[in-house]
Amino acid sequence: MIQGALAGLASGGLYATIAVCLTVMSRLARVVNFAQVAVGMFGAFSSVWLAGPGVPMWLATVIGILVGATLSGIVGLVIATWLAEADVAVRSGVTVAALLVLIALSFILFGTKPLPFTPIFRGAAFTVGTVVISQITVVLVIVAVAVAVAARLVLTRTLLGLRLRALSERPITAELLGIRSRPLSVGVWIVSGIVTTFVVEIVAPSQSNDAVALSMTVVPAAAAALLGAFRRLDLAVVGGLVLGMLDGALAQLQGLALLRYFLPFLVIVGLLLWLQRGEVWDVAR
Amino acid sequence: MKIKAAAVATATTGLLILAGCSATGGSGSGGGSGGDTSPIVVGSVNALSGPATFPEASQAAKAVFDQVNKDGGIDGRKIQYQILDDKADPATAAAAAREIVESDNAVALVGSASLIDCQVNGQYYQQAGILSIQGTGVDQDCFQNPNISAVNVGPYGDTTMTLTYGSQVLGLKKICALVEITGNTGPAYKAAIAAWSQSTGKHLVLEDDTVPYGASDYTPYIVKAKEAGCDAVYSNAVEPDGIGQLKAAAAQGWNDVTFLYLTSVYSEQFATAAAQVGKGVYVPAEFAPYTNANSAKNADWLKLMTADKIPLTSFAQGGYLAATYFVQVLKSIKGDITRDSVTKALHDMTPISNPMVGTPWTFGTADTHNSNRAGWPIKLLSGTGKWQLAAVDWFKLNN
Numbered sequence: 001m002i003q004g005a006l007a008g009l010a011s012g013g014l015y016a017t018i019a020v021c022l023t024v025m026s027r028l029a030r031v032v033n034f035a036q037v038a039v040g041m042f043g044a045f046s047s048v049w050l051a052g053p054g055v056p057m058w059l060a061t062v063i064g065i066l067v068g069a070t071l072s073g074i075v076g077l078v079i080a081t082w083l084a085e086a087d088v089a090v091r092s093g094v095t096v097a098a099l100l101v102l103i104a105l106s107f108i109l110f111g112t113k114p115l116p117f118t119p120i121f122r123g124a125a126f127t128v129g130t131v132v133i134s135q136i137t138v139v140l141v142i143v144a145v146a147v148a149v150a151a152r153l154v155l156t157r158t159l160l161g162l163r164l165r166a167l168s169e170r171p172i173t174a175e176l177l178g179i180r181s182r183p184l185s186v187g188v189w190i191v192s193g194i195v196t197t198f199v200v201e202i203v204a205p206s207q208s209n210d211a212v213a214l215s216m217t218v219v220p221a222a223a224a225a226l227l228g229a230f231r232r233l234d235l236a237v238v239g240g241l242v243l244g245m246l247d248g249a250l251a252q253l254q255g256l257a258l259l260r261y262f263l264p265f266l267v268i269v270g271l272l273l274w275l276q277r278g279e280v281w282d283v284a285r
Numbered sequence: 286m287k288i289k290a291a292a293v294a295t296a297t298t299g300l301l302i303l304a305g306c307s308a309t310g311g312s313g314s315g316g317g318s319g320g321d322t323s324p325i326v327v328g329s330v331n332a333l334s335g336p337a338t339f340p341e342a343s344q345a346a347k348a349v350f351d352q353v354n355k356d357g358g359i360d361g362r363k364i365q366y367q368i369l370d371d372k373a374d375p376a377t378a379a380a381a382a383r384e385i386v387e388s389d390n391a392v393a394l395v396g397s398a399s400l401i402d403c404q405v406n407g408q409y410y411q412q413a414g415i416l417s418i419q420g421t422g423v424d425q426d427c428f429q430n431p432n433i434s435a436v437n438v439g440p441y442g443d444t445t446m447t448l449t450y451g452s453q454v455l456g457l458k459k460i461c462a463l464v465e466i467t468g469n470t471g472p473a474y475k476a477a478i479a480a481w482s483q484s485t486g487k488h489l490v491l492e493d494d495t496v497p498y499g500a501s502d503y504t505p506y507i508v509k510a511k512e513a514g515c516d517a518v519y520s521n522a523v524e525p526d527g528i529g530q531l532k533a534a535a536a537q538g539w540n541d542v543t544f545l546y547l548t549s550v551y552s553e554q555f556a557t558a559a560a561q562v563g564k565g566v567y568v569p570a571e572f573a574p575y576t577n578a579n580s581a582k583n584a585d586w587l588k589l590m591t592a593d594k595i596p597l598t599s600f601a602q603g604g605y606l607a608a609t610y611f612v613q614v615l616k617s618i619k620g621d622i623t624r625d626s627v628t629k630a631l632h633d634m635t636p637i638s639n640p641m642v643g644t645p646w647t648f649g650t651a652d653t654h655n656s657n658r659a660g661w662p663i664k665l666l667s668g669t670g671k672w673q674l675a676a677v678d679w680f681k682l683n684n
Contacts, residue, residue: 010504116558210499251509
């Protein structure tokens with residue numbers, strides 16, 4: 001069981017990082033960004049595609065990150081321009097459309113066959129018992145914590161963070177006070193795109209390289225972010241790691257292995273019910 | 286006023302229905318009178334979008350038919366090939382089948398490659414009296430229906446073959462099975478593994494049939510197999526999932542494991558994307574390995590595929606073979622080419638040999654069809670990035 005839990009850390013690190021990005025996006029851009037990983041996936045696939053004809057790896061990676069950032073910025077621009085006053089649900093719905101478009105586009109542009117990824121980090125970091133914890137897992141956990149800490153510092157200690165928070169909580173008031181909403185919003189989206197593409201570039205070489213499988217890791221990551229109610233970054237990190245480890249542990253038990261499929265769904269439903277526990281339900285609706 | 290509007294509406298509807306009828310009537314008479322130049326309509330139902338896609342089979346079949354048409358067609362009649370997408374959705378698959386059989390009035394289905402076509406439409410094909418030569422049969426019903434004969438071994442026969450090759454030829458003693466089940470394919474895989482156990486007397490150390498399809502990380506399952514002390518892993522994974530398993534095993538430092546996979550991972554892109562593969566990935570290729578450059582067996586196929594820029598995969602080989610067999614049977618028909626005469630010809634045919642396949646293919650009148658019972662063992666070794674031949678001849682299943 002422990003071996004299984006440790007084996008699950010590999011995906012746990014990815015979930016934690018994406019959960020942090022989702023929480024930051026939720027707080028700053030007022031959206032649950034379902035296209036979060038899809039953007040990173042597209043950037044990573046672009047890197048591999050460029051590396052094919054002989055572009056050096058580091059340049060291809062940088063260009064891939066730029067591609068991811070641009071795509072994220074475009075989605076952000078669309079939402080900031082036409083949906084500035086819409087509520088979270090509508091804005092999140094648009095990101096679902098972006099997710100589907102990106103997956104379809106990646107199949108059209110990059111094909112449906114596996115792509116040869118060159119790992120940026122490779123090899124083992126250390127071994128616990130018989131399970132090897134790879135360098136990628138360690139890097140991902142560090143990145144998750146680093147992004148969470150950096151986001152918290154920016155949001156609470158800087159003027160920029162103050163403006164961003166104002167923009168997210170009271171968009172119209174912030175605009176009237178002279179805070180330029182659209183550039184700031186798109187800026188948040190671009191930074192989120194950079195971080196996610198960087199993370200996916202690191203993790204993709206160790207995974208199945210499938211556009212759909214990679215993009216859909218946003219679902220368990222969203223379940224992890226829900227642990228922090230899309231507000232608390234520390235719980236998002238913890239949620240991601242725990243979910244990954246639970247996933248891995250369940251895979252070891254033959255009888256309960258099927259539960260693995262439903263784990264994110266059960267976590268989401270459970271957490272939503274828990275978060276709404278204080279409400280009188282007909283009032284909550 | 287009301288009555289007038291109703292009359293106009295009725296008249297318009299009537300006209301539309303008549304127009305529709307004449308359109309279908311027109312294409313319907315395509316298989317009719319002899320000596321005509323109306324096209325021979327052939328259809329296929331394919332997974333062109335959805336969780337797994339197999340576009341090359343129908344592309345390859347189309348290439349064959351286009352070549353035949355360029356050379357003058359069959360007795361002056363061109364083959365009109367309808368490629369339909371079932372989107373991995375049963376309702377769409379059923380609708381596609383009905384369109385081919387009823388609207389297009391096809392004489393046969395050739396070159397289909399779908400996850401669900403056989404199980405969704407198998408009975409319908411029996412009712413309609415139409416036969417299907419699957420370019421690649423995927424679900425088990427493709428091998429258990431009197432009206433369907435696939436040109437490939439199929440994932441179940443392939444499973445038995447790869448396990449037999451692993452235990453009998455490679456001498457692997459402890460095999461773990463990581464099986465990905467979609468739909469109701471569970472019992473068929475169990476039966477394939479049981480067939481291996483029965484003929485070799487060996488058993489699996491671990492069998493996990495809850496491995497997720499299309500996950501991005503397979504570390505927990507690889508750890509499980511490693512803990513069980515296995516020296517080989519059998520899996521029916523498709524390419525991305527296979528890559529995921531190989532990457533997970535490499536990350537765990539599991540270097541002395543052999544992987545027994547199916548033809549579904551046999552592509553050049555898979556070989557390039559997989560870096561470290563333990564002691565090797567072994568696959569019983571369903572047709573003559575196309576990555577073997579000197580192969581005279583595949584020369585014609587290779588020329589056609591590269592001319593039409595169709596990806597070189599076993600699905601492309603399957604589609605090519607289905608179309609080639611079909612054209613050969615068509616040429617043997619004396620008289621009109623209709624659905625009935627094609628069905629009769631396929632029932633009465635003599636087996637066709639092709640150097641790309643280890644056993645001759647036939648349709649015939651049996652209740653089930655599984656003509657391809659041989660594979661050519663190929664291997665992918667760590668660091669090579671290319672498939673190589675692992676044997677000098679076909680590996681045949683005894684039963």
